[in-house]
Amino acid sequence: MSGHRSRAAWRVVSTGVLSVVLATTALADGRTRAAATKEHPLTAFLQAAEKSRAALAGVQDYTAMFIKMEVVRGKKFPHSMAMKFRSKPFSVYLYFTDKHKGRRVLYVEGQNGGKLLAKDGGLGAIVGTIALLPDSRKAMEEGRYPITKIGVANMLDAVIEQWKQELNSPHVTTKVIDGSKLKPKDRRLPTIECTVLESEHAKPEKGVEFFRTRLYLDKKTNLPVRVEQYGFPKRSGRKPPLLAEYTYWDLKTNVGLKDIDFSRANPRYDLR
8 A cells, every 4th residue: 555545544544533532522521411410319309398398487386296216226215295396485395195104394495494304104203303404315315316306397407407418429219109198006196198208328328327218298288297217228138127207196286385385384294
């Protein structure tokens, strides 16, 4: 082959190779741009959660049957409580209806020296009313969080904060379960029709505490009524352990609770 033909052939080959390289680069750049503009799976969930948070803005107080289960130091602690709550000042009254039946707990921000007041029912009442710091070991021996973190708003805020942190994770999948019905064991409590937002992680990673999270939003009110938190299964294919579950049954908002509803002087509480 002559030098002229060789140079011509080389120009054809080199031009072809360059075209392939440019096309591949353009495709890669396009994929990068697409990936950069694609929404994270949790973005829509955060938007839905923020709308629920906005629905809570007008809630000044409420009553509910608060039923929870938490795993603390490897042991399950289920509790059932009739609850009164007021947002300002942050005020909580709990009356236990389970194994601690008759126990009363009262906490009001800025009162009682910043401590919660508690008194057991039955024979335990002999001890009388005790005052405890909310985050003390005694106050939290059967719970993951102090009483200052109780309530539907705090429950929702915790999930929102969790999902914001998990926006850095590329291993999250999400699922919406519409029309799910929460049916209580106690038939005196109403069934709640919900939309469930479920997030799940493919594998453990830094900054991710839970394998699966479920947020239940009441379809009628858009208020959060349940959160379920699951740990990572110890082995592939095993059921994930339920680490925490919080449900607010029969949630009645803006019922007009008064100061006496959160006062140790209330004669029905016997907390003097």
